[in-house]
Amino acid sequence: MRVSDYIQIAHREITRQRIRSALTVLALAISTVILVTLAAISLGGRQAITTKLAPDDALANIIVTSNKMSANISFFGSVQEANDKTAKLDDNSVAELLNIPGVKNASPRAGVWELQKFNIEGIDKTFVAQAQGVSDSGQSITLSAGKSFSAPTAREVILGQAYLKDLGLAKTENIIGKKITFTTQNGYRGDGAVVPGVRATQSQYDDFNKTPAKLTATVVGITGAGSDENKLLIPLEWARQVRTAQISPTEKKDYLAEDGYSSILVNTVSPAAVKQVGTAISQLGYGQVSTGAIIEKLTQFSTIMWLILGSVALVALLAASLGIVNTMLMTVSEQRYIIGIWRAVGARRRVIAGIFLVQAAFMGILGGTIGAAAGWYASAMVNERIAAILQTQNLPVVDLAAAPLWLCVGSVILATVFAILAGLYPAWRAARQDPSKILHSI
Amino acid sequence: MGPVIVLSKVSKTFRVGRERIRAVADVDLSVQKGEILAIVGPSGSGKTTLAHLIGGLSRPDEGSVSAGGQMLRTRDKILSKYRNQKIGFVFQTFGLLPHYSALENVSMPLVVAGMRRRRRRELALKTLAAVGLEKQAKQRAETLSGGQRQRVAIARALVTSPQVIIADEPTGSLDSENGEQIMQLLERLSRIQDITVIFVTHDLTLAKRADRIVHMRDGQLTEADHAR
């Protein structure tokens, strides 16, 4: 028998039992929609993780912290080891880190709590200053505009990219060269503070302790996107001067040296070296976090999600296939008479099986195609919604649920394969019917 | 000229629970080309079972069926081809697909044979014309009258130019007038196209129009008088 005849017969039988076929196709379509949307979401999530969290060279970086607290990242909760002998990050640490093979550069960073708020000239807004002293010896700052510090003690600032939107500035050039004014904490005693002399009165001291100081600097650059985008970077040595307090008329104290650096950014030679270098850092007693490790965890997490969602979809598909088995078994017993006649006019067993399998495949293709199209549409809708939400939240827009073509085609194929598998048993039953028995009584 | 069909020592047994029913027992039969053979006998005597054995719809448990001098092997492929090419079946209740048109019903054996659409349409139309139903070609089988349906069934049996037509009570569902028409049609086919017609009937007057009558009783065959 010709392929076109199989298809024609299958088409006739399916359209003849319109409602029954429609319900079967619907079940298949629904499970395919579930498959496509769930897969699209977990695929999109995976993609977003790798594209958004891994800008260019960040993968080769490790952030070294003084303790081990942040070293374990897990989504399922993990035991965090308290570290008694917190290692202080100082210049010895920098030297130690630079000694690890595979380390290209280590640049310390220090939080400057003394600087609390800031204003930019000509802009009527005050922001909380998340200032960090940075040694830019190894170009540890990614710039999107402007340039880096001219000297280690220069009163210069590199502004986080995220501020631009809030400042209402379209062009980055408009901010470079602008004066920035920091408001310190009350009773500030560091660089630029006017500390009352020995002969000052008590009330002068009280006043001093109740007033902040103002420090000015110039904006020289804007950071790129990434972990620095919401920070305010200043030269490390100036940060040290800010953190060095005049505690008595004759004595100064370097609090930065006392507290140690808040972190050290380590550039490794390549992303491949990160793991090995990370282990070496941990062995030295420091905490360490790398984008690579975060991505790895996130990817693990999304793999698990993908497996869970995938099995949900497969179970749905399986249920739909059982529907096909049921429908087709019903059809077989209803069509015994027709099977008998086809056999009488010379149809072989495999022709009978073929007629039923083609019917199953037909429903599979139909249900799969409808489902894939609807799933594609649904995931596009989800994507649009998410993008809109992200936009209103000022977050970078990512494709969170895009159904790629291969996924759509793949699910049509999968639905068809499931349908054919579901058709196997009914088809076998149909082929096994004894024509003589069927035709005995007609 | 040798016989078209030869049965030798053919038996068929059915098992119902513990009981064994020997529906056909040690039947020897040979049928000549162009012959009209009537099988008569009481209900349950094994006529239909025998007809199915001759037509390759079922396989004998013992003995053999030969067609055109060759013993029929029992492989599905061979038996199916035999039914498709050498045999045409006609049933008491016509055995048409009700939702198919007359033309499509007649085309069924040609579809199975893998013939191209245009060619099988031509052939099916020609055969429908031969049974006087060219006007009803497009009509669905379920809308045809009983006599018309049986003529469509005969056209379907004829369309592959088989050697043998096996008709199990072909007039059983028809009134006497329509039954007579069907009988005449079968006779004409036998005479003009030299087709062997084997028909099963209860009706002795109908049987008398055959060249030869065989009687069945309890699965066994007894040769009877020649009708003509």
Ligand SMILES: Nc1ncnc2c1ncn2[C@@H]1O[C@H](COP(=O)(O)OP(=O)(O)OP(=O)(O)O)[C@@H](O)[C@H]1O
């Ligand atoms: N598939 C089967 N399973 C069990 N017994 C069967 C089967 N087919 C036929 N028989 C039995 O075989 C015997 C012969 O049946 P068959 O149908 O051939 O008789 P028949 O002569 O055609 O009868 P009728 O004139 O009523 O059509 C009967 O006893 C019947 O019950």
Ligand SMILES: [Mg+2]
């Ligand atoms: Mg019978």
